[in-house]
Amino acid sequence: MTSIGTGYDLSASTYSPDGRIFQVEYATKAVENSGTAIGLKVKDGVVLAVEKLIHSKLSVPEANRRIQTIDRHIGLATAGLLADGRHIANRARDEASSYRDTYDAPSPLKNLAERLGLYTQAYTLYSSVRPFGISTILGAFDKEGPSLYVIEPSGVYFGYNGAAVGKGRQLAKTELEKLKLSELTTKEAVYEAARIIYLVHEDAKEKEFELEISWIGQETDNVHLPVPRELQQDAEAKAKAALETFE
Amino acid sequence: MFRNTYDSDNTVFSPQGRLHQVEYALEAVKQGSAAVGLKSKTHAVLLALKRSTGELASYQQKMFRIDDHAGIAIAGLTSDARVLSNFMRQQAMSSKMLFNRAIPVNRLVSAIADKAQVNTQEYGRRPYGVGFLVIGYDESGSHLYEFSPSGNSYEYFAMSIGARSQSAKTYLEKHYEEFADASLEDLIRHGLHALRETLQQDKELNVNNTSIGLIGPRSEHEKKGVQPEGAFRILENEAIEPFLKTMVAKEDPPAPAPAASSSGPAASGSGDVQMSG
Amino acid sequence: MSIAAQTDSCPRQPIVTGTSVLALKYKDGVMMAADNLASYGSLARFKDIQRLHPVGKYTVIGAGGDMSDFQYIQKFLEQLIIEEFTSQDGHDLGPAQIHEYLSQVMYSRRSKINPLWNSLLVGGFKDGKSFLSYVDLLGTTYSATTLATGFGAYLAQPILRKEVEGRENELTEEEAIRIMESCMKVLYYRDARSLDKYQLAVITADGVKISESRHLSTTWSFAEGIRGYGAQTQ
Numbered sequence: 001m002t003s004i005g006t007g008y009d010l011s012a013s014t015y016s017p018d019g020r021i022f023q024v025e026y027a028t029k030a031v032e033n034s035g036t037a038i039g040l041k042v043k044d045g046v047v048l049a050v051e052k053l054i055h056s057k058l059s060v061p062e063a064n065r066r067i068q069t070i071d072r073h074i075g076l077a078t079a080g081l082l083a084d085g086r087h088i089a090n091r092a093r094d095e096a097s098s099y100r101d102t103y104d105a106p107s108p109l110k111n112l113a114e115r116l117g118l119y120t121q122a123y124t125l126y127s128s129v130r131p132f133g134i135s136t137i138l139g140a141f142d143k144e145g146p147s148l149y150v151i152e153p154s155g156v157y158f159g160y161n162g163a164a165v166g167k168g169r170q171l172a173k174t175e176l177e178k179l180k181l182s183e184l185t186t187k188e189a190v191y192e193a194a195r196i197i198y199l200v201h202e203d204a205k206e207k208e209f210e211l212e213i214s215w216i217g218q219e220t221d222n223v224h225l226p227v228p229r230e231l232q233q234d235a236e237a238k239a240k241a242a243l244e245t246f247e
Numbered sequence: 248m249f250r251n252t253y254d255s256d257n258t259v260f261s262p263q264g265r266l267h268q269v270e271y272a273l274e275a276v277k278q279g280s281a282a283v284g285l286k287s288k289t290h291a292v293l294l295a296l297k298r299s300t301g302e303l304a305s306y307q308q309k310m311f312r313i314d315d316h317a318g319i320a321i322a323g324l325t326s327d328a329r330v331l332s333n334f335m336r337q338q339a340m341s342s343k344m345l346f347n348r349a350i351p352v353n354r355l356v357s358a359i360a361d362k363a364q365v366n367t368q369e370y371g372r373r374p375y376g377v378g379f380l381v382i383g384y385d386e387s388g389s390h391l392y393e394f395s396p397s398g399n400s401y402e403y404f405a406m407s408i409g410a411r412s413q414s415a416k417t418y419l420e421k422h423y424e425e426f427a428d429a430s431l432e433d434l435i436r437h438g439l440h441a442l443r444e445t446l447q448q449d450k451e452l453n454v455n456n457t458s459i460g461l462i463g464p465r466s467e468h469e470k471k472g473v474q475p476e477g478a479f480r481i482l483e484n485e486a487i488e489p490f491l492k493t494m495v496a497k498e499d500p501p502a503p504a505p506a507a508s509s510s511g512p513a514a515s516g517s518g519d520v521q522m523s524g
Numbered sequence: 525m526s527i528a529a530q531t532d533s534c535p536r537q538p539i540v541t542g543t544s545v546l547a548l549k550y551k552d553g554v555m556m557a558a559d560n561l562a563s564y565g566s567l568a569r570f571k572d573i574q575r576l577h578p579v580g581k582y583t584v585i586g587a588g589g590d591m592s593d594f595q596y597i598q599k600f601l602e603q604l605i606i607e608e609f610t611s612q613d614g615h616d617l618g619p620a621q622i623h624e625y626l627s628q629v630m631y632s633r634r635s636k637i638n639p640l641w642n643s644l645l646v647g648g649f650k651d652g653k654s655f656l657s658y659v660d661l662l663g664t665t666y667s668a669t670t671l672a673t674g675f676g677a678y679l680a681q682p683i684l685r686k687e688v689e690g691r692e693n694e695l696t697e698e699e700a701i702r703i704m705e706s707c708m709k710v711l712y713y714r715d716a717r718s719l720d721k722y723q724l725a726v727i728t729a730d731g732v733k734i735s736e737s738r739h740l741s742t743t744w745s746f747a748e749g750i751r752g753y754g755a756q757t758q
Contacts, residue, residue: 029264063402083364083398128370130258347624
């Protein structure tokens, strides 16, 4: 059935007669309007990359980051409403900190993903709030090794080897599926991630963008950090070259 | 009455995933008079156009000091700005008290952005109706940020907000590459030129309707007594006279157009909205 | 809650304790020393306790007094450093900021009549500048180029002043180690709650380094002549 004009789509606390919650579906639309974000879980680490669309040439390059750090070993990338992304990141930091308080150990990502999934889900229950207009990619290196999760606006979360959210996610997923992720090193994954972001941006070529990319793993002593400038520049140069030969 | 079904409440997504109430709040910013901000390596500057509701009224304050190292210019609802700037001052004081450290400017801006985000997500509130340009100086140098009611904040080399700010933006986009190494006097002149673009046909910048806020070492046009580290200060009235004099007249004054107003619904008289600054 | 009720539940003495901490400024930065003992009353209960603790990239804190309170302090400072790290904005806390924060915590706890029972030295090096300061369970703070807590304030501080004051910009790391060693030795001879196993921390432009445990060689043959010691019967 169509949602518009029925009155069943005005609140997160309302089901339609066929059992859908339209407000949550609309929230996912906010995600689809945003630049692509991807995550790769590989042999010895995790790489996060974001296609950051530049809305003004007056903005300062490398400021206004969309990949955030949650704990030493956890990174987070969002697609959707930027301000919602900051809200969820702040919540994630509180959760990670509270885990440390209780157990005197870094939070396993599985645990954090579950907590954030519950938090996100709570915003789909009431008419007094709206759902989060974001999909969140979480990457970490914890005691289990590298780890990658995605949380959707509905509150569902799954673990992934390769994840993509935002406008170009279909193409990005297709590209991720071609990779032997479990055999890549983190460094190799940086090159692949850069290539994929450049590739998916082809569909929105008229807009300027900036690649934002971070990693966690053996290379960084299991700390979430931006990829070093020289490596990123090299990865971008290779990505541009790959674009020429694509197809 | 409503433009569509999905715009009466900020906790409702439209089928396209938009938040109409937030978008309308962004319109409230455009009702306020313009403010311009720009920075060089050594200085950050704010310039704003003040309005008055009539001959007998004073001009609305457009700039607020937050701390020695940070200040703001506003466009939109002045009362909302007071609430938020008060909060910023508390954040700045708390950083001084707890750590004996001037709060990093980006954290000051993020703090109000995070506050504003909540008002876009919960029922019974409205998004803030004011936008800020924030300038500051900290360990990582001079900064300029824009804060908006959507809960977003961005760092810029130069930016403008408020009524007709697009014209100022066009000027800034044309010249921003010169700003980084510009002297303070040149920086302010660029700012005034940008601000001038937002004026209505028959108006011009003068000592009464213009405010200049700045951070960084003293200008030759400023009176002595500025702290050597160049704390945030607001220049008004006769203090800005020498800066206004540095302005270069526009080359091609556009032919006088019919006096039809283009500043929106509340353009009568001085084009002011009671709550807007 | 009334003040009386609060005082009823608050600790009025430390339980497991560490003794003196010493620190001095030298040519390249700051050096700090503390032994590895945690006492339970007069019992030498734990002999492998580290009382020098790094906080972030530029700072070391050294603690005397209650060791569980010190562990609590380490924990909340760790959270603070993580908060700072996760901001990822190029700003981080130096020794001066950490000292200010600590003194706020210590003073507010003492004002609730529930102090964290420690005396702490905060030493560090950031942006080409050394930092060395003191804070204790009362929230009292002061700075000097040589500092010592506990018994060290009486036994070691005079030696430190004599050796260091006026020579802060000349002293080499080797000389500083020698001074620290001689002070630790005096403390081991005369402070009955001390140990001959200790660690040194140096904070310089290269960051924080905390040494492995070092041993003090001492001689006790003179003790035979002391009345009331050893095998004497009278």
